[in-house]
Each structure stands twice: as C-alpha cells, then as structure tokens.
Amino acid sequence: MNPRSMAAMAMCLGTLICATGCGDGRAAGMIITGDGRMMANTGENTRDEAVRTIVSQLAPRLAPHWRITAAIAELPEYIEDPRGEVGGDWRWRHATVAIGLIGDTQAPLPVSAADIESAVTDYLRPKVIRAQDHLSVVVHSVESAASQSPAPASTGARTYTIAAGDTLADISAAFYGTSQHWRRIAEANPGLDPGQLVPGTSIVIPPAR
Structure with a gap:
C-alpha cells in the first residue's frame, strides 16, 4: 500500500480523546473517529473502529467484483501515559487478524493476498506491543459471490455461506460494520455452534435493527 493510503488509514482511525465523560472505567473521555462519530473510549470500540478502517480502506481496491471482511480476535489494552499526563493509548499485546475475500471467482483478484496481508500488517504494527512476535494476519475465504443469495424479501434478511476460517465475529x-452483533446471527440460526462453523453451511443474516 502506498504512503498516502497508509496515511489515510491512520487518519481514519486517529482519535481525539475528549475530557467529557468516561469510557470503560480505565480510559476517560470519548473517541471521536475520523468520520466525526463519537463513541465511548473502550477496547471494544477501538477494535471495531480498526476493523472498519481496514475494510473501508481496502474495499475500494477490490471493487466491484470482490469484497473484504475483517475481524480481530483480541481486545486491545489501555496503556497509560508513563509520564503521568492525561491520556494514553489502546494497544494490543497480541492481535490475530482474519481477512476474508469474497467475490466472483471468474474475475481476477485485483490485489494479491500477500499485498493485503502486508497492508494490514503495516497498519496495525504501531498498535501492537512487540508486533514482530505478537501480530498475525491471515487472508482466507475466497468464495464465489453466487453463493451469497438473498433470503425472502419479506424478512429483510440475507443468507451467507460459511467459508473456511470464518467466525461469527468477522461475518458480523x-x-x-461491527463484530459485536455476532450473537444476533447466532440467535437467528438455532443449532449453529459459534465455536465450530462448518464451511459450506448456509446461514441467515438478520436485517440490521
């Protein structure tokens, strides 16, 4: 990824910590994201914003025949400023990133899996403590778009065919646009074991509320 694209990714996730309110009891303030949204200053929101940034920056390079999913398994930790000043930063001690590529297998992938892995690694490296040992990025799930069929229009739901390596978090x-709604998918699919997803299984994706 060129320096301009990487800078855009950094700006999108770049946050301003405000002095009003508090987050999860450890980090004071609110997060103001690159697109102007305000969120509680928590590890969950920091992870979700990182996922949104990865997807939003790489998706245009894959369109129109391919799309990307992303999920980070671990939550970051809030690291206080060692100088004792106000503020700190969310950083991962370990980060396991799953990148899924879904698209028309008849159309060539416009960006190689290696380039995608490199771009995600470069973006997250400053946010992971000892990234050379504790950052893992896996690109997987090349699947035909034909298998992504809509469910009956009356329900407003869609269907998705599980691919190898998928988790409910990255499908969510x-x-x-957030990994936090994985339980909604699980509830819409009775009998589905979130810990043992079987590739080739068709599941219902309920409409956004």
Missing part, C-alpha cells in the same frame, strides 16, 4: 463485521 462484514454485514453490520
């Missing part, structure tokens, strides 16, 4: 991130 792909359809809702």
